[in-house]
Amino acid sequence: MERRDFIKTSSLLALPSILSSCRLPTRKPGYEVEVQSDVATGHLLMQSKSFETGKTVSIETLIVGGGIAGMSAAYHLKNREFVLCELSDQLGGSSSAFTYEGSRFSQGALYDFSYPEGYGREVLGMLEALKIIDYQPWKNNWNFTDQEHIILNRRKNRVYASGAYRNEVISDGALKDSFFKHIASFQGKMPLPARLINSNLHTLNQVSFLDYLTEKFNLTDRFIAEVDYHMRDDYGAGCSAVSALAGIHYYACRPYNMEVVELFSPKEGNFYFIRKMADTLPKAQLLTRHLVKKITGNQDGFTVEVLDIHNRLIHTFKTKKIIYAGQKHALKYVYPQGYAHFKNNIYAPWMVLNIVTKGALPTPAYWQNEILGADATFLGFVDSAAQDRELKDGNRVFTAFYCLPPGARNDLVMVNSRRDQIAATTIDYISDYFGMDIGDAVQKVFIKVRGHAMPIPGPGYLFNDRNFYSKNKNLVYAGVDNGRLPLLFEALDSGIQASKLVLSS
Ligand SMILES: Cc1cc2nc3c(=O)[nH]c(=O)nc-3n(C[C@H](O)[C@H](O)[C@H](O)COP(=O)(O)OP(=O)(O)OC[C@H]3O[C@@H](n4cnc5c(N)ncnc54)[C@H](O)[C@@H]3O)c2cc1C
Numbered sequence: 001m002e003r004r005d006f007i008k009t010s011s012l013l014a015l016p017s018i019l020s021s022c023r024l025p026t027r028k029p030g031y032e033v034e035v036q037s038d039v040a041t042g043h044l045l046m047q048s049k050s051f052e053t054g055k056t057v058s059i060e061t062l063i064v065g066g067g068i069a070g071m072s073a074a075y076h077l078k079n080r081e082f083v084l085c086e087l088s089d090q091l092g093g094s095s096s097a098f099t100y101e102g103s104r105f106s107q108g109a110l111y112d113f114s115y116p117e118g119y120g121r122e123v124l125g126m127l128e129a130l131k132i133i134d135y136q137p138w139k140n141n142w143n144f145t146d147q148e149h150i151i152l153n154r155r156k157n158r159v160y161a162s163g164a165y166r167n168e169v170i171s172d173g174a175l176k177d178s179f180f181k182h183i184a185s186f187q188g189k190m191p192l193p194a195r196l197i198n199s200n201l202h203t204l205n206q207v208s209f210l211d212y213l214t215e216k217f218n219l220t221d222r223f224i225a226e227v228d229y230h231m232r233d234d235y236g237a238g239c240s241a242v243s244a245l246a247g248i249h250y251y252a253c254r255p256y257n258m259e260v261v262e263l264f265s266p267k268e269g270n271f272y273f274i275r276k277m278a279d280t281l282p283k284a285q286l287l288t289r290h291l292v293k294k295i296t297g298n299q300d301g302f303t304v305e306v307l308d309i310h311n312r313l314i315h316t317f318k319t320k321k322i323i324y325a326g327q328k329h330a331l332k333y334v335y336p337q338g339y340a341h342f343k344n345n346i347y348a349p350w351m352v353l354n355i356v357t358k359g360a361l362p363t364p365a366y367w368q369n370e371i372l373g374a375d376a377t378f379l380g381f382v383d384s385a386a387q388d389r390e391l392k393d394g395n396r397v398f399t400a401f402y403c404l405p406p407g408a409r410n411d412l413v414m415v416n417s418r419r420d421q422i423a424a425t426t427i428d429y430i431s432d433y434f435g436m437d438i439g440d441a442v443q444k445v446f447i448k449v450r451g452h453a454m455p456i457p458g459p460g461y462l463f464n465d466r467n468f469y470s471k472n473k474n475l476v477y478a479g480v481d482n483g484r485l486p487l488l489f490e491a492l493d494s495g496i497q498a499s500k501l502v503l504s505s
Contacts, residue, residue: 017375018351018402018422019411031356031442033419036098036107037412037449041087044291044309045333054313059083061502062304062319064292064334067093068109068270068488069478070325071277072495075126077502078281083317085306087291087326091278094453095488097271098446100356105397106269107352107448110382111151112488113254114262115142118191123492130276148389149266151367155386156263160433161372169370170226175217182216186252193493194249194462194485201245205462209239209247229372232403233379235486236348236454246457246485265367267387267397270488290315295322295335301474321505323498325478327452338475341466345481349409350453351402353426355381356395357441362434365396369433377402378429395443400426406456415449422447455481467501476501 059081063070066086070093074084090096095109115124115133117140124142127133133142144150159166170176190197204212209231213219227247228238234250235242254261266272278286289309296303301320308315324335328342365385371378381400404412415422423445431437455461464483467476478498484490 018377018425019404019408019414019418029420029424029442030440031423031444033423033445033447035416035419035447035449037415038088038451041291044307045293048293048307048314051307051312051314054308054311054315056316056318057083058318060319061321061323062292062302062317063323063325065093065324065326065479066091066274066286066288067325067479068095068273068491069480069495069498070323071274072126072492073323073325073478073499073502074281074286074495075130075277076496076499080503082285084286085290085292086286086288087307087309089289091286091288092271092274094350094450095270095274095491096448097268098354098448100354100397100444100446101395103394104268104271105354105384106267106271106382106399107354107446108269108350108450108453109488110269110399111263111265112270114144114264115192115489116254116261117141118188118196119489120191120193120196120493122496123193123489126492126496130280132273132276144262144264146264146266146272149264149272149387151263151265151386152389153260155365155367157368157370158366159370159372160380169229169372171222175220175223179213179217179223180251183248183251186248190249190252192253192485192487192489194245194490195465195493197245197249202463204245204248205243206459207244208459209242209244212244212247213239225372225376228376229370229379232348232376233370233401235457236350236403237346237405237456237458241346242457243459243461245462249485263367265382265387267384273488273492292326292334294333295324295475297337297472297475320474321502322475323478323495323502324475325495325498327479328477328481329452335475337472338466338470338477341470341477342481345461346406346456346458347409347452347481348406348454348456349404349412350450351404351412351415351422352448352450353398353400353402353423354446354448355398355400355423355427355430355442356444356446357398357438358395358443359441361385361396361438361441362436371429371433373429375429377404378426379403380433381430398430400430403454409451412449412451415447419445419447452481454486455484457485465497467498473501473505476505 061082063084294305304317331339367386371380
């Protein structure tokens with residue numbers, strides 16, 4: 001073997017199998033595969049050198065990023081002068097959705113649970129004001145108002161592991177029983193957002209979940225692999241990488257392991273929340289395809305260079321205040337003074353595949369189909385058929401998730417050239433689950449590549465709100481990568497807190 005080939009092969013071996021797999025489709029697929037990647041942003045910055053100068057605008061507050069956090073901040077500043085810039089062609093960030101033949105399907109975050117007592121009142125109040133939830137005094141709980149998006153209990157989930165189906169990821173047995181007995185002692189003490197957790201529990205933020213579990217239980221490899229699955233699913237990494245506090249919070253914050261709670265999952269996923277907020281805001285102030293390229297501080301506030309991608313122009317915004325709700329790794333280029341605060345953040349890259357199918361496929365449908373297989377990066381898929389109260393004839397979309405290790409980020413550039421293999425391998429995984437080849441029913445596959453998708457809540461990560469010690473009080477950070485758990489409720493709360501800081505400065 002030539003040295004170059006050897007290097008190529010050995011580096012592929014270190015890759016997650018979905019990126020290195022040499023499986024080629026056995027026949028020309030009857031479907032098209034489209035890749036949408038945020039890795040392309042770098043190219044855009046290169047191209048922008050040829051953009052012409054656009055307009056100069058003065059504004060009170062500029063919000064960077066139209067994910068949940070940026071939109072929540074915008075919602076709370078709706079009576080003030082603000083502009084929100086989102087680099088993508090749609091709002092949502094990791095809660096975005098795509099439209100296919102008139103229906104919208106999630107490309108990222110897709111569910112939420114009903115809210116128990118003890119959750120943050122500010123977010124609950126916001127969701128009530130948006131008419132997304134209402135309080136049920138007889139249950140001491142909040143329900144979602146759009147009940148058609150509640151997943152029926154009998155359709156909620158099914159686990160596929162070692163060729164057999166079961167109901168839950170954690171296998172039955174004495175270890176599971178003692179684990180959940182232990183978790184029960186934390187119930188009611190693990191609210192959302194996590195900043196409301198009593199400080200006497202903060203020491204749990206300093207150790208890894210694996211170390212904590214090892215000390216308390218006689219662990220088995222199988223149990224660790226099952227807990228790892230849950231941790232990757234919500235936090236982007238296994239139990240050796242996340243803190244004990246994050247791990248315990250996962251099981252204790254929502255009592256779904258102990259009782260039945262409402263699971264809310266529209267087909268458009270958590271883009272639903274983005275849409276609800278956007279509906280209350282002036283469209284002209286939500287600028288998509290606007291990339292914030294450079295922030296420079298000056299006496300009166302900031303000068304911000306913004307790329308207008310559609311019109312190929314570079315606008316200048318003069319603003320007094322900024323809410324930075326974009327992922328913080330980019331601060332290195334956009335606002336280097338702020339980067340040092342976030343340099344220890346570690347992000348998990350994710351790949352989300354939307355596999356659009358038509359025609360007869362096996363039923364009944366389960367909403368979440370959790371797959372514990374040889375490829376640990378593949379978490380399984382959500383079946384849109386379980387999101388319909390009555391099974392309709394239209395497109396049925398399988399949304400499949402890969403949570404990749406942080407070290408695989410640079411290899412995501414390969415996704416484009418390997419798109420057919422990635423689609424075919426994922427279709428194989430799903431076919432294996434169903435016990436039949438679904439390839440012929442596939443109409444189209446979308447692959448969404450998210451390089452910095454999820455900040456991993458490792459030891460020391462939580463409760464580290466950089467707004468407390470950042471020097472410039474007129475530039476405020478929002479987003480789950482500001483010391484928060486990567487969850488919708490946290491992102492909403494971070495937008496609220498950022499807007500309060502901006503209004504008080
Ligand atoms: C695949 C996946 C599935 C998930 N599923 C769930 C779930 O089911 N339930 C749940 O509660 N949570 C889930 N999460 C977590 C949840 O999506 C996030 O916590 C939340 O959406 C994060 O919102 P955010 O606003 O903090 O960040 P982001 O969504 O990352 O938003 C940041 C935004 O800023 C924009 N941006 C960045 N830089 C710039 C710039 N320079 N100029 C302009 N715009 C910029 C980005 O394009 C992006 O839109 C999931 C996450 C992922 C990745």
